[in-house]
Amino acid sequence: MRYSALRLLKEGLTGHRGWTPAWRDADPKAHYDVVIVGGGGHGLATAHYLATVYGVRRIAVLEKGWIGGGNVGRNTTIVRSNYLLDGNIPFYEFSMKLWEGLEQDLNYNAMVSQRGVLNLCHTDAQRDAYRRRGNAMRLHGVDAELLDADGVRALAPFLDFENARFPIKGGLLQRRGGTVRHDAVAWGYARSADRHGVDIVQNCEVTRFRIEGGRVTGVETTRGFVACGKVGVAVAGNSGRVMAMAGLRLPIESHVLQAFVSEGLKPVLPGVITFGAGHFYVSQSDKGGLVFGGDIDGYNSYAQRGNLPVVEDVAEGGMALMPLIGRARLLRMWGGVMDMSMDGSPIIDVTPVEGLCFNGGWCYGGFKATPASGYAFAHLLATGAPHPTATAYRLDRFRHGRMIDEKGAGAQPNLH
Numbered sequence: 001m002r003y004s005a006l007r008l009l010k011e012g013l014t015g016h017r018g019w020t021p022a023w024r025d026a027d028p029k030a031h032y033d034v035v036i037v038g039g040g041g042h043g044l045a046t047a048h049y050l051a052t053v054y055g056v057r058r059i060a061v062l063e064k065g066w067i068g069g070g071n072v073g074r075n076t077t078i079v080r081s082n083y084l085l086d087g088n089i090p091f092y093e094f095s096m097k098l099w100e101g102l103e104q105d106l107n108y109n110a111m112v113s114q115r116g117v118l119n120l121c122h123t124d125a126q127r128d129a130y131r132r133r134g135n136a137m138r139l140h141g142v143d144a145e146l147l148d149a150d151g152v153r154a155l156a157p158f159l160d161f162e163n164a165r166f167p168i169k170g171g172l173l174q175r176r177g178g179t180v181r182h183d184a185v186a187w188g189y190a191r192s193a194d195r196h197g198v199d200i201v202q203n204c205e206v207t208r209f210r211i212e213g214g215r216v217t218g219v220e221t222t223r224g225f226v227a228c229g230k231v232g233v234a235v236a237g238n239s240g241r242v243m244a245m246a247g248l249r250l251p252i253e254s255h256v257l258q259a260f261v262s263e264g265l266k267p268v269l270p271g272v273i274t275f276g277a278g279h280f281y282v283s284q285s286d287k288g289g290l291v292f293g294g295d296i297d298g299y300n301s302y303a304q305r306g307n308l309p310v311v312e313d314v315a316e317g318g319m320a321l322m323p324l325i326g327r328a329r330l331l332r333m334w335g336g337v338m339d340m341s342m343d344g345s346p347i348i349d350v351t352p353v354e355g356l357c358f359n360g361g362w363c364y365g366g367f368k369a370t371p372a373s374g375y376a377f378a379h380l381l382a383t384g385a386p387h388p389t390a391t392a393y394r395l396d397r398f399r400h401g402r403m404i405d406e407k408g409a410g411a412q413p414n415l416h
Contacts, residue, residue: 003107015210022187023067023194028201028226032060034381035219037206037226037242038235039063041072041182041357041367044189044200044233046375046381048106051196053375054382059198060228062221064205068186071236071366074304076259076293078272078283080177081142081370082115084133087392087404088345089140090406092365095372095391096176097141102371108188110180111286116271117177118147118155120321123327124168126276130172135172145173155270157306159322166277166320178271179283185370209246216246217353230355232381234373237337238304239360251398252361253413255296256335258306260314262328264288273321280317281327289329293319296338296364298414303334338363343403344416348376349395350385357381363416 001020002008006353011018029266034050036043039061050056063069079099081092103110116165121127137355145151149161161168190200201223208220208233218227226384235242236282262277269284282292294314297306311333318325341347341361348367360375362369386394392404409415 010133022191023200026060026199026201028060028062028204028221028223029199031058031227032199033058034060034229034230034232036061037219037231037233039190039200039202040070040234040236041062041185041189041370042234042236042373042377043232044186044193046187046222046234046359046377047193047198047368049375050195050196050382051193054378056382057197057315059193060226061193061198061200062206062219063200063202063203064224066202067190067200068183071336072370073183073188074259074334075182075367076281076283076284076291077182077367078117078177078281079178079180080174080272082117082119082133082137082144082172082174082177083406084136085404085406088162089137089142091372091376091389092369093392094140094375097371098375099180100176102188106188106192108184108191110184110188112178112180113181114176114178114284116173116175117169117274118152118271119274120152120276121160121169122277123169127170130170134172142172143176144269144342145175147171149174156273158268158324160320163320171231171276179285182367189374201271206242206245209353209356211246211353216336216356230381232357232359234359234377236360236362236366237339241302241360243351243358246351246356248351248353250318253300254302254304255299255338255340255414255416256301256303257293257296257338257364258310258314258333258335259293260289260311260333261285261331262290262325263331265290265328275317275321275351278313278317278320280314280321282318282322289331290325296414297338302337304337306335331394338366340413340416342398342411342413343405344407344409344413345404346373346393347395348373348380348390348393350380350384351395
């Protein structure tokens with residue numbers, strides 16, 4: 001079924017009895033050309049682009065839970081391409097361009113809202129760093145504006161500009177950044193993949209890789225053995241556990257990242273705002289809730305929940321930035337499991353096991369990268385070579401010292 005205004009009108013006049021499920025709840029077949037382990041945003045996007053761009057027809061997405069139950073439904077919905085390093089800017093700008101055409105591509109309302117992303121600066125040195133980053137972005141054709149304090153005040157007069165410790169001196173603005181409805185992204189990619197013949201198999205956990213002669217020949221699952229020509233793994237925070245079943249140890253740690261939403265408020269935030277003197281970022285949802293987050297919890301965990309010290313730290317950042325947030329009541333909180341790489345940048349590459357490819361290590365940047373990640377991973381699975389925008393995301397970069405350290409924090413995952 002193709003969605004349209006005419007279809008919506010027809011269903012409205014007939015009691016909405018003609019809608020069909022967005023995708024089939026398929027049973028696994030005996031053999032596929034490509035099996036994708038992980039039914040999150042990256043796995044579903046990979047299946048979509050494999051089918052629509054690269055013409056692969058026999059594809060299965062195996063998800064141990066339900067579609068939208070992982071990190072793709074547990075994030076703060078921010079999309080942007082305001083990066084500094086050459087290894088990152090082309091990739092995230094490619095993702096931004098895919099976001100801009102996503103709804104037409106999927107025939108699905110993903111609520112893409114380019115309301116702008118503003119990174120605040122609080123010192124002269126930080127303003128110089130933002131000027132450098134903005135120039136790097138513009139050299140790559142990415143939009144960037146350096147604002148002074150008056151420019152920021154015009155956008156967000158409610159901020160605490162005269163804070164004695166953290167005075168706001170300006171900010172770096174990317175107007176094309178913004179937010180996207182996270183679960184709609186999962187549903188839209190799932191629906192499109194299903195329309196192109198992909199089998200989406202829920203409640204199907206992979207328990208072992210079958211490897212013969214150094215090559216993967218299929219996966220053992222809780223619903224039986226599935227043979228295939230290639231396997232692509234995109235399981236976010238569970239990357240270490242899943243790849244260990246293939247005998248591989250990854251340069252990755254798993255940490256919890258908490259996020260929060262307030263009660264619904266009248267419109268107050270013009271877009272996404274990040275605090276430059278601490279790790280705090282905030283936007284406002286279409287329902288009116290303030291959606292915000294901060295640092296990961298400082299210990300390794302696979303739990304989708306966090307502890308109170310991070311709640312306190314995030315609340316302190318919010319109060320330092322915009323004291324009015326102290327009057328809002330917290331509605332709920334949740335956690336996603338982040339696969340934190342050693343340099344804070346992702347991995348999209350083949351592995352020493354022939355036919356087994358890996359996509360992970362996204363740290364905080366997984367959601368915003370969803371379209372480009374899926375496209376690049378589909379390219380890798382279909383051709384065996386990295387996509388031109390993802391050539392820096394090779395697994396061997398840690399061995400050869402070609403790390404992409406966007407934050408300059410070194411090889412310490414919990415600082416990224």
